[in-house]
Amino acid sequence: MSGPHPSSERREVLYVIVCGSPLAGHVGRLVELAQQDGWDVCVVTTPDGAKFVDRTALARQTGHPVRSRYKNPGDPDVLPPADAMIVCPATVNTVNKWAVGITDTLALGLLIEAQGQGVPIVAVPFTNAAMAAHPAFQASLARLREWGVSVLFGDHVHPLHPPGSGERHLHAFPWGIGLAALRGQLHQVTSAA
């Protein structure tokens, strides 16, 4: 399929950053689609995201360990550096912390550093309509967009659901949408070069 750089020998590396939502339990679908696009995929979860995923299955699927916490000083890096990142599902909590530069999880540290390096980033929040209405969350989404992050959120992406009904809306989630946005970002970069 249309990989990021299909002719290069080293496959480009995509970090899939996974936060604490039931949608996280299905992230293997995103991994599968990204691999079909030619990415070498690494999964990083927040500590709360780790509660929702099958890390053994994801490690088998990707060929990389699933990381969730900062390494200890002096420990080697176990993942290759990222060429792009997709945060999916992105929680209200992580989006708000990201927008003010808090790095108290490995996921946030990687995102904030990547943003400073100009790494393409796509964020796909998943939350209920009540949490989504909070002004801080709306402001955070706007800030991330201003800074060049592709933020895919709203009824046009996936209809917002009432509190307590998230589990019933997982099956219809458009897992390919973040990858399509990333392809668009990468295309812009190569066209401009």
Ligand SMILES: Cc1cc2nc3c(=O)[nH]c(=O)nc-3n(C[C@H](O)[C@H](O)[C@H](O)COP(=O)(O)O)c2cc1C
């Ligand atoms: C069962 C359950 C489901 C949750 N679903 C969501 C969700 O879909 N979206 C969201 O923003 N937060 C959701 N939360 C709340 C987050 O897990 C919580 O804010 C957590 O601190 C997020 O941490 P993280 O951003 O580091 O992953 C859920 C919590 C629980 C216990």
